[in-house]
Amino acid sequence: MHLAIVRQAYNPFGGAERFIERALNSLGPDAVRVTLLTRKWNSEPRPGMAVRLLRTPGLGRLLRDISFTRSVRTLIRSQVFDLVQSHERIPGCDIFRAGDGLHVSWLEQRARTLGTLGRLLQRLSPWHRYILRMEARMFAHPHLRAVICNSEMVRQDVARRYPRLASRLHLIHNGIDLAHFHPGLRAQYRDSIREQLGVPESARVVVFVGSGFERKGVGQLLAAMAEPGLTQAELWVIGKDKHARRFQRRAQQLGVASRVRFLGPKKDVAPYLGAADAFALPTLYDPMPNAALEALASGLPVLSSIQSGAAELIQLGQNGERVDALDIHGIATALGRLLEAAHDPSQQPALASAARQSVAAMSQESMAAELTALYRQLLGQPGPL
Structure with missing residues (x-):
């Protein structure tokens, strides 16, 4: 053909x-x-x-x-x-x-x-x-x-x-490449990537992956990082955007620049998914973001906006959270819950299993x-x- x-x-x-x-x-x-x-x-x-x-x-x-x-x-x-x-x-x-x-x-x-x-x-x-x-x-x-x-x-x-x-x-x-993105990435990459970036094991890390920061919700994530519930969290922004410096300046204005890393585009995001605790994509509009699917396949709980096709895969409290893309307080609160669960040894394995299972057929x-x-x-x- x-x-x-x-x-x-x-x-x-x-x-x-x-x-x-x-x-x-x-x-x-x-x-x-x-x-x-x-x-x-x-x-x-x-x-x-x-x-x-x-x-x-x-x-x-x-x-x-x-x-x-x-x-x-x-x-x-x-x-x-x-x-x-x-x-x-x-x-x-x-x-x-x-x-x-x-x-x-x-x-x-x-x-x-x-x-x-x-x-x-x-x-x-x-x-x-x-x-x-x-x-x-x-x-x-x-x-x-x-x-x-x-x-x-x-x-x-x-x-x-x-x-x-x-x-x-x-x-x-x-x-999804289910063999490349899997919950075993945590054991494979968590220590090495965190050591490379100078991030301690105890740090609560949210990772964002996407190109086109305005549409994908980086602005909302930066604002959420300034909320009281996320003052101990760190955000990794992976992706390409011609206005990246504008977002970096915004992080400085919000007083969160020391806890936000703009890592640029990566050919392979799997190691960073393995090193993070939760994935966030509060996008204004996204039919079905591959990055969210790969995060779920890797065992990461996902914060999705309700304006994303990924929201239909989220089971609240089991593999992630759903919020309106512009609800800054809601984003911060939901991420706080996910990070708390991800750092609880009694809850993290169930989170990872539920995340993986939600995309196992894809x-x-x-x-x-x-x-x-x-x-x-x-x-x-x-x-x-």
Whole structure:
């Protein structure tokens, strides 16, 4: 099968890219030949994947996105692919993977953080208006045969806004490398990473993993660290953000800079998950963050916002907590409970077990089997791909 995958900027640290890599690893190059349509490639060549770079003007994101969309639509009309799976809002593709959810829903959540002027500028933004228009056109396009939703939250959201697509919505969770992320990371890395960072065993450590600090909730975490219940806790921020220095200055203003470490992006976050006590992602909007799934697989209790697909995996008091993304006091209180339990020898093993069990069925192999079944259904093939 020749599959075209559309992703504007391929960043190996991104959630969509890890989905693609895991899917290809599980499906195998003998089953699927892939052509990646992208404008930016920042990874190593891999068997079974050809990369087609589509040049776009560097004159702002609106012109860039318009140019990329037109290039993709021209290419898929002129070249024969068995299926075209887009991770971007581009009308005319066979499959849309809603890994980023709905733009309209993201803007609704973002508006909660803006003042009157900010909300007006968001509504008038030419780029946001363009993306909303492309999103609506994509869902209305007759070529769209399937929408892959990576959480029940997203599936319900699309079904509510586009009822006629209900039969074309497929819930396929992200696959986790369950052999790489496991509760044994605690014994494997806790001492060495803490020694490397100069963090004592007694320290209560919260870890955050994500790129795009504003959306993912780093600001709320910094504010929560200043709350009385977390004055003895430490926060590790792992990820990439072009405004990282702004958040570092915010930590200083809040008086928590000595307890917050900005560690930058990491190719492998497993050692840091093993060394931490709890994971926090109070994101404004996130369909199903891979980082939260990997933390659960590693046996870490997770603080999730209710605006995240990961919230549907949380069993309160057993493997984590759920709070509103903007509830600073609620974030601090919930993290305090998780850290207390994680440092209690009578509770920590049960926390780790419950966390692992909540994602035990979300393997890469399971995701690959569901993708294969969907591709086969769309191609009308009863046998192997």
